[in-house]
Amino acid sequence: MAQWYEKSFGDDYLIVYKHRDMQGAYEEVRRMMEWLELPESSEVLDLCCGMGRHALALTGFGFRVTGVDLSEVLLREARKLDTKEEVRWVQGDMRHVPLDGPYDAVVNLFTSFGYFDDDAEHEQVLREIYRVLAPGGKFIIDFLNPEYVKEQLVPQSSRMEGTLHIEETRRIENGYVCKTIVLQEDGSEERRRYEERVKLIGLESFQRMLAASGLTVDHVYGGYDASAYEPQASRRMIFVGRRE
Incomplete structure (x- = not known):
């Protein structure tokens, strides 16, 4: 039986999330550059790149970028947006990245984590990040803040995209x-x-998994404004660190 992430990231996903724009991705990447402190021409892997907004923004900062995603539909959209053919696009599962690297940085953005039933699979993703990183390489994992989600969850919303009615229902x-x-x-x-389904992995559990995978956390931010992570107030939980 197909898992939710094998079915949900198709043509309809492009409609549901069409409001995400390149300018927003550019601003997020601009902040990431301050965190990563990488020279131009560094090799960067965007793991779970989706339709490629951040990968394309990364090229604008002078990096050589590879984008990996499981969804051929989203990769097709990414290739269309990549009119200058600046990014290497690769189909693959984040648990078994079909690349060897080494990369100077790996980024995993917009809650592209926590999809699986077994934490061993989440840990496998982190081990893959470790494997493809060069020694001293940096990583960013941008995840939801579980505490904020629990407190601020909107149970139901609906909207129109042209003639298409979109209804979204959320629950813990x-x-x-x-x-x-x-x-x-x-x-x-x-x-x-x-269906979409993401595990609410708390700060301490996430840090334990990162440490067990050999990854060192330098900072945990609560948003792209570089604010400190606050469990009740932060919208995001962004880990910035490195492979020793």
């Missing part, structure tokens, strides 16, 4: 934040349904 279930997305064309009886 067995330690995961779960979202059900239902799409229905105006005047049609057909309803397309998708």
